[in-house]
Amino acid sequence: MSTEDKRVREFAYQIWESEGKPEGQEERHWEMARKLAEAEALAPKKSSKATAGKTPAASKANGKLDSKAPAVKAKAKPAAAAKVTPPGEKAAEKKPRTAKKPPAV
Numbered sequence: 001m002s003t004e005d006k007r008v009r010e011f012a013y014q015i016w017e018s019e020g021k022p023e024g025q026e027e028r029h030w031e032m033a034r035k036l037a038e039a040e041a042l043a044p045k046k047s048s049k050a051t052a053g054k055t056p057a058a059s060k061a062n063g064k065l066d067s068k069a070p071a072v073k074a075k076a077k078p079a080a081a082a083k084v085t086p087p088g089e090k091a092a093e094k095k096p097r098t099a100k101k102p103p104a105v
Contacts, residue, residue: 008037 001009011033012026019025 004037004041007040008033011036 008030012029015029015032016022016025019029
C-alpha cells in the first residue's frame with residue numbers, strides 16, 4: 001500500500017468518525033478522502049522553520065511519535081450541528097423559553 005493510499009484511508013476514517021460513524025456512506029467518504037489527499041499533495045510544503053516549533057503528532061499504530069504525521073486537532077461541533085435537515089425540508093422551529101417565575105417568599 002502506497003503512502004498516498006494510506007493517507008486516503010486515514011482521511012476516510014476521520015470523515016466517517018466525524019459524521020458519527022454512519023452506515024452506507026462509504027463511497028462518499030472515500031471520494032471526499034481522495035480529494036483531500038490530492039489537495040494535500042498539491043499544496044505547497046511549509047519550510048522547516050515554520051514547523052520547527054510544533055510538536056509531532058502521535059502515531060496511532062504504535063503510540064510512538066511520528067514526525068511525518070501532521071498534528072490533527074479535534075474541532076468542537078456547535079450544538080446546531082447535531083441535527084442536519086435534508087435539503088428541501090423545513091427545519092423545525094424551536095419554541096422560545098419562558099421566563100421562570102421568582103420563588104415565592
